[in-house]
Ligand SMILES: Nc1ncnc2c1ncn2[C@@H]1O[C@H](COP(=O)(O)OP(=O)(O)OP(=O)(O)O)[C@@H](O)[C@H]1O
């Protein structure tokens with residue numbers, strides 16, 4: 206691929222659960238500063254792919270490289286050694302992950318949620334981490350809810366805290382797994398606005414979403430997955446308006 | 462509980478459908494009367510009064526002897542020993558229990574097996590049997606040594622010196638407690654949503670911190686009520702070490718009534734102390750539970766002290782007076798994001 210250096214490279218990634226293969230050798234490249242949107246029917250392996258990228262699931266085969274660093278492996282001479290959990294955790298701190306169900310820490314305030322990883326994973330001084338966390342929450346429009354606990358926030362606000370929490374590690378890549386699908390329709394907009402701003406700011410992102418209009422608007426590349434394979438990929442207008450693969454056509458006809 | 466406002470005529474049972482709503486809204490509402498409840502309440506009060514009267518007047522209770530011994534030095538010493546046994550038993554027991562719980566949840570089959578076996582063994586052996594084993598340790602092993610396993614020994618101790626009766630009791634109680642604590646802690650940990658662990662891992666938090674900062678504080682909510690049960694039951698269970706002739710509270714009162722024959726008042730001395738200390742533990746439990754309930758409810762309930770202070774500042778009769786002829790309840794504006802709503806979440 207020409208153009209900017211790749212930020213995320215996925216090569217031949219396979220993953221099985223209980224003998225059933227759900228990713229059949231995925232190849233995918235995301236250039237630095239690009240936004241890639243992953244579409245596909247339920248069960249097609251979108252979440253599993255994102256989780257394999259940050260090694261929440263270890264792939265059974267294949268390689269993932271993020272910003273030049275091989276995930277979960279280390280090259281020693283002519284071999285690749287599996288990294289231990291501790292090292293993988295360090296690698297993960299460079300990848301932001303936003304979950305469908307937020308998974309905020311309910312016993313910590315919004316501010317503490319955001320400041321947790323900088324202190325715990327990057328060993329930043331607490332005062333500095335809290336200052337930066339407050340700034341991040343302000344950026345996602347929650348500067349006045351720093352001391353609220355997650356349960357005291359609306360779904361959209363919770364997801365914005367989760368985005369701020371992912372941003373607090375100054376990640377090289379942000380992975381979003383259906384960030385709006387647990388939200389009421391009127392709350393979707395506020396979350397998409399935040400993601401849109403990040404996209405404009407040049408953050409590399411992989412976004413799984415079912416919001417077609419949003420996908421078209423922010424995506425540099427749209428990837429369509431079906432049954433554990435990438436069926437089709439390309440610029441949004443090509444994939445969304447003139448899909449070549451029948452599966453893509455059938456899927457798009459359905460969601461429209 | 463409010464006193465009944467003056468009775469007023471109720472609207473007719475079958476009011477015509479086109480009855481004027483505005484007029485209905487002006488009629489006072491008479492609260493339902495619970496005659497059965499009042500009767501039962503009165504009965505309980507009478508029975509309680511009778512019981513208390515019996516306590517005070519029946520000479521068999523021998524209150525003078527009770528008061529002689531309640532604060533006697535020997536009794537206080539025994540109470541202190543009971544507290545120590547409970548404290549060390551709990552502290553060591555739960556420390557080991559957390560360790561065992563984490564081992565049982567680890568990915569290492571060896572650690573899992575060891576923890577499982579421990580829990581199995583120590584829940585199978587009656588505490589009293591175990592205590593007697595420890596007490597007789599010197600009989601099994603005259604000396605204990607510290608050194609390389611199967612290799613040279615660097616230090617040796619006389620078992621008798623190292624494991625006196627107090628140490629034997631603490632070890633026995635702690636080992637026993639650890640088996641139960643392990644299961645309680647494990648239960649709390651597995652009840653925490655696995656997404657929490659995953660989110661912590663996605664943020665790259667080190668394992669130990671995931672556990673200490675994310676999982677355990679949430680697990681504590683489930684652990685605390687059970688742990689409090691265990692501690693209170695251990696506290697009273699310390700009376701079992703009287704088999705080792707250790708002068709804890711129960712042993713001490715037995716010694717005293719063995720000497721003077723005043724069984725009932727001395728049992729009351731022990732009972733009162735157990736009640737007092739259990740009450741203290743219960744209050745502590747309540748406070749600790751509140752501490753770990755942070756963020757668990759949308760609107761946290763104020764603590765007992767705050768409630769009491771507010772009640773004193775604004776007694777119920779004042780509230781009732783204020784309510785007369787005021788806006789209907791629920792009319793207060795309640796917008797999310799107001800400063801009050803936020804203050805509710807602040808620590
Ligand atoms: N931990 C697991 N154990 C067993 N099977 C799993 C596990 N995780 C995922 N799967 C299976 O893998 C397949 C892909 O799942 P995945 O969650 O990646 O789909 P998805 O594309 O994200 O779907 P959705 O749009 O519904 O979120 C599904 O068939 C699912 O049942």
Ligand SMILES: [Mg+2]
Pocket residue numbers: 251252253382383
């Ligand atoms: Mg999914």
